[in-house]
Amino acid sequence: MTINKLNNIRGLLFTMLLTSVLSCSTPNPKANDVAPTPVKTLNPVSYGFDPVRKEASAPSVYKTVGVCNGLPRVNVKTAPGFCLGLVDNGEGMIKPRYTLAIDATHLLVTDMGSWNANKGKIYLLTFENKKWSRKTLVEATQLPEPQKCILDRPNQAVIGPKNEIYLASARCIATIKPLDKNAAATIQVKIGNLPSEGLHPIKAITFDPDGNIYMNVGSVTDNCELETSDVCQELEGNPARGVIRKYTRLADNSYEQNFEIFAKGQRNSMALAWNELNQTLWTGENARDYIERKDSALNGQEKPSDKMNVVQKGDQLGWPYCYDAGKVSPEFPHANCSQYKQPHLLFPAHSAPLSFLKYNGTLFPAWYKNRLLVTFHGYAHYGHRIVTYKRNDQLEPVGDPLSVVYGWDAQGGQGVGTPVGLTQGLDGSVFITEDNSQKILQLYYNEKEGAGAPVAELKVGTIIQDNSQLAIDFARAEEKRKVVFTAKLTNKELPLFTQIQNKLIDQNCTMCHGGLSYPSLQILKYDDVGNYKKLKDQLWPRLQGQSVPQMPPGGLISTNKDELFNLVKRWVEAGYPAP
Template sequence: MKAKWHVSKWITLFSVLAGSLAHAEVFEKSGYRVDATVLCDGLPQVQVGTPEGICVGILAGKQDGLKMPRYAVQSKEGVIYVSEMGGWAYAKGTIYAVYRGKDSQGVEKTAIVNLFPTKKLTMPNGLVMDPEGRLYVGTPTGVVRFSPRDAKTGHFNIDVTPEVVVNDFAKSIFRKDEYVSASEYNAMATKFKNKHPLLQMAVNSTFTEMYINVGAPSDDCGSGIKTVDENGKCIQSESPLASAAVWKVNLSNDPQRKVTKVAPFARGLRNSMALAVHPVSGVVIQGENGIDLPNEDLPYEELNILEEGRHYGWPYCHSRGEVAPNFQGKVTPEMCAKQFALPKVFMPAHTAPLGLLYYRNELLPSLKGKLLVAWHGYQKYGQRIVAYPVDERGVPTDTQYQEIVFGWKAQEGVRPRGAPTGLTALNDGSILVLDDKNGAILRISQGKKAEVRPEDLVVGDFSEKTLKAFEPLVPLVKKNCAMCHTQFQKDTGKEMLGEMRGTMLNLSSPSESSFWVKLKTRQMPPEMMRSSLGFHDQEYDQVLSQVEAFIKSLNP
């Protein structure tokens, strides 16, 4: 099926998607309070911290249909393609085409086209584009590709059947049965589901080498299908079809881009969502999301320079040669130091690096030649974008970082807690930022930094009904959740709710709040931490009715 829209005809959609601008100068978009008269390079400016000369604007949000945007790529013609997961669910995702242009009055507006309105994708995540204009999408069962636009007419292709490029890793025991159908996926016990199913990709400058993250099926090789073998080694990391690894795919250097070789490249990597290839040297760099420990300062996250055949230590070691809890007595600190590749840079704990970008453009001179990292984590070191200095090969030269976007914690009436994932350098040199938890597409550009004024703060209270419904949950979350979530370290339930707003609570659709969804599906507390917390499975049944009553109290 072909889309009825051509890029030149998108102008007819602009007034629909920008309706909020027509009715009020000050409005809310994905939890960000913006003023239509205060712009960042043409977009409504959001109030977050930045260095002088740099600002952040919002391009699109939940009001435009976004729910969980992850990564993006821009075509030569200027169309931005965004992977929209739609949630952690089977066949809920899509790819959006996003375009900026001027209406008949010369006003810049945004239009969005859903490329898979009915033939949904399962958890689309990584997104790259080849020189021929085809999109490559990472899904849990493989990398697929398709042409988003008809070469002759320029119309968007809608609900096409993507071509499978590579799915070798999906033949492993950890993935082959999980995504057969929605019924199979829904029926599978949570403890057996892959904990890191999302695929990320990065390619070299000639599009002849593609590197793919195949995340570990568990947090620490302590649960799920097949853990350790008779020698005490983690099967998830050591198997021939490595599931805690970055794989390398060689492609032919011609318009067909045929796959010529597929193999694991580097292993012992828990989840390589932050992945990049230096455009000149070809150096492959990875941001490691460490195991979940009940310590806000450990384990350190990592920046690793990946080399073929090397093992990077998961699940045996973490931080500066420390042995992981599951392998005490089986692995020694000396083994950690000598048998596994060492990180190039240690980053603060629980920052959850999900995006890497070698910035080489001229628009933002203070960032040129640096490596940008999106810290997605919700704990104290997260919610920001930082930059590391690198040499001409793209290898970090210092552990000190520069904060590019900061002060991104939730502030009532101003902004939600930031959750940056993908970073994309656009054709004009600005940087696109995907904010998945808030369903927003942001852009870093040149301009005056935001000033947060006291009069901008709009304090909103929760109803007495909601406060009363949350009160029985306060002891529960203090005991079981405060160790990892700073929201629950507050003294009162009212203060906790203020911190949860815009992050764990979705006030526009309470039933979709992560606080409710993760408890209902028994994802939290993490399985590995329950015994140390004294939390038992039967407690779920006792508290879920209370949590459900609280969620219902949020409905207007």
């Protein structure tokens, strides 16, 4: 196939219609307005296994029963005395991530908009007449460069030095004055040109008492799994990935752009907090996926654990060479895990801690004061919770997770919980933002309804066979595939593209992009120049292994690759017919 022939492609997009829950990783990269600094590697970097993702098209349906602080009460389990109120049902939002309480009647909400670049929005919620209403505060059409970078997958909204509101996106960190008449005009980029390619483009930040910024810069790959040497090149590249950056605050409240690498060897730490008691950084690290594909003796639902690290300057945390507490990764059998700092705490496998909140309010029972609340976003059994922990003398969490919100797992038609951001309100309540379910919620406590003790309901290490709805859907889809594909693969008279779907897509792409209840990936017509460019510039070279990430990871699963390439060539020459 030639590039000239590919130039004739019009209007085809491989659209994955997914019904699964978002994993703790991030998707394939898109081109950004500002070109990232190239990664210096000895070997080509592949993004490796691309996890199952969900792009929700409509908000999940939440059952509500009764009232929680004047809001509809979501029908999930909570610690006694707590309730979950529905602030915003999510119509019109795509992927909200954080909610920040500006004052008693205003909330700022970030919406990623998509895993694709520059689709984000910023919303303002206002409380009037005993209800919350939402308006769009900032969208891409309002912003020139360089300010537009803040709408490239915006994740976090947080209070920083001088009580300024900071926004963290994939490509930059900026401040905003959301209550000004023209909020878009107040956006000031503090840190720009951040690396945003690879599986983990999204940024999270926190501050120390001097206002210095600590930033997660997640890894390009899942576990550097296609590296051909004993050294993971992306850790050593420019820019280095899988690291925590420190940006020093200057006297004029700007930031030194020449950052330092505060710590390295962390895959993707989306939950960050500073512990003033001993001047350490807490990180909630989302560990690797698919370890069972490299070592079939391991239970991929129980391993590896996600981690809490207590980080000091210069720490080497072990990714990708080691997992859990000093266990050697299958890809790096010669690694010496004793040379790396061990995690402070192991979170349940694939629980996906996406936000830390050190509670300091007075609404909750006194036991919660200075304790850590954590969102378990995860796509697997241990996710879909808000948990807390006992603590030691350094205020660090210890022991097993104790649930504050749970039973949030789509049973009985209830929407599945996908909590991301946690933010404390001025009244001591906690606002929770869900991305896949597109909800803004309020966690409230009423002492008349219970004493508030968190519940020890989560039993780690108990999964033998996953009987969750996710696994049931996978099993049902697999049975459907066995019946449908056997007949299709032997039929030589099917239309050209149907043969491609059966022999190429369904046999090679569903491992990472499987559509659960769908027997195969669905192909939709979409007349869009960006989609045409993606097919021309990315699909063909990735299939041939000439671009990254190679698709599928490791190459085509076929004993006759030439036959598959010839089939694609015939399809191109036939004018790219599609259903």
